[in-house]
Amino acid sequence: MKSKTICYPSKKSFPSISITGENCFFSCSHCNRKYLKSMMSINQEELFQKAVELKNRGAIGLLISGGYNQNGKVPIDYSILKKIKDNTDLIINLHPGFVNKEDAKQIKESGIDAVSVDFVGSNDTINNILKIPFTVNDYEMSLKYLIEEGVNTIPHICIGLDQGNIVGEYKAIEIIKKYNIKSLTLLVLIKNEMQKIKPIQYDIDSIKDFIRYARDTLPSLKLSLGCMRPRIKELEDIALIFDNIVNPNSNMIKLIRNEYEIIVKEICCSLC
Secondary structure (H helix, E strand, O other): OOEEEEEOOOOOOOOEEEOOOOOOOOOOOOOOOHHHHOOEEOOHHHHHHHHHHHHHOOOOEEEEEOOOOOOOEOOOOHHHHHHHHHHOOOEEEEOOEOOOHHHHHHHHHHOOOEEEEEOOOOHHHHHHHHOOOOOHHHHHHHHHHHHHOOOOEEEEEEEOOEOOEOOOHHHHHHHHOOOOOOEEEEEEOOOOHHHHHOOOOOOHHHHHHHHHHHHHHOOOOEEEEOOOOOOOHHHHHHHHHOOEEEOOOHHHHHHHHHHOEEEEEOOOHHHO
16 A cells, blocks of 8 residues: 655654744745744754754754845854764754855755755745845755755745745746755745735635646655645645645545555654
């Protein structure tokens, strides 16, 4: 019987860490530091020791992230990641922000297990929603540098990032398919403080159409449904398209169990 993986990363098994606390140079309207606030704040000077402590308390791995600096990077000292990998068996997933060739080289040398990168396929969305001074080409170059260095890189596409509208998602797939990636994570925009003023309107059929397109265009990739998504009943029946699902509800589990063996893991879907 074929299998699907269900992921339940918890604060104990796979804690998310921000090395910048709640600080982010851009504080874009999409996030507005909300997601940083939900992470464990650990500065870099303490990161290695805290990683060891978390391991001793039962952690399997760590998601290491943080806010951007003025260059669009999460200002991580990659040598600390290498020290963690050299001295523990923790699985490390990194959110590095935008990277250049030298960053990609150092990430590879650190020995971490995976890098998760956002991928936005519309300059209008980048400028008008995220309001950061970067372009689609900057996202692509980060992906290119990481892949060229042989880093296990998992692009993340947020469906409906532009106020629930499908804008650059198809272009993102067209760019991503040029590169030798093994996994892709799809997210769906969830409501935040910004959208209380301008409510988002979900076009469920358009979301489903894009998910099917991603699956059909990239049939050999491991496709994951990430944790950042609205819990909308209309999306439940699309569960079987994915190889990995984070925190599925009971209806999703029933659908999967009818046709597949279920494998349960307590790690990020990017690493399943």
